[in-house]
Every structure is written in C-alpha cells, then in structure tokens.
C-alpha cells in the first residue's frame with residue numbers, strides 16, 4: 646500500500662527536519678522516570694485534531710511524538726523511525742498514519758506497524774490516560 650506523503654521540501658527531507666514542533670510552553674510537561682504528565686491547558690498544539698508536539702531532551706530517555714487524531718483521540722509514539730537514520734516522525738492529516746520526515750518516508754499506522762518504506766520494523770506506542778486536564782503517558786515499551 647502506498648500511503649499519502651506529507652508535503653515537505655527536498656531540503657527538509659534531506660536534513661530530516663520534522664514538521665512537528667517542540668511545545669511552545671516548555672513547562673507544559675514533566676517526566677518522573679516512568680511517565681510523562683502533560684498539562685493540556687498549556688499544550689496549545691494539542692487543542693485541535695491534527696495537532697502534535699514532540700517531547701525530547703532533559704531526563705526523557707527517548708523522544709516522544711504526541712498527537713491528537715481526527716477523532717480527537719491522543720496517541721503517543723516513540724519518535725524514532727526504525728530505518729537507519731532514525732529520524733523523527735510527523736502525523737499525516739487525514740490518513741491515520743505517522744511518517745518519517747526523511748527522504749525514505751517510512752510510514753506507520755496508529756498501532757506502530759510499519760506500512761510503507763525502508764524501515765525494517767515497527768515503532769513503539771505508549772498508552773495514554775486522560776485525567777481532567779492532564780494527559781499521562783506511560784513510558785514502557787509495548
């Protein structure tokens with residue numbers, strides 16, 4: 646199956662520059678060693694379907710992509726393509742997929758299964774729980 650591709654220019658693909666930003670409010674999330682707690686009031690990017698942020702750095706041992714799908718459900722993925730460059734991923738609106746920002750465009754479904762591209766394997770997904778205005782993401786490999 647050939648997926649739809651996110652529109653990115655040649656240089657963005659070659660350099661592996663993702664479309665998904667880091668959070669505008671850097672204090673919108675915390676990591677305690679087992680889980681991320683994300684304050685949705687401060688995570689403006691996740692306020693509407695299609696919105697996404699990438700969490701990385703600090704004490705966080707792996708990069709995480711958090712996105713809200715077209716039905717309003719939030720998903721969390723390890724933000725690391727399994728192809729050699731291990732580039733970051735972006736949501737592809739209207740397709741229920743996330744896609745590598747590099748030239749290979751490896752693409753994964755919301756369960757983390759690779760459905761297109763040179764990547765040899767699937768990506769990890771993480772369970773999310775909503776508690777009032779806090780989103781909890783348990784960081785354990787599935």
Ligand code: FES
Nearest residue numbers: 726728730745749
């Ligand atoms: S690093 Fe993702 S397709 Fe190459």
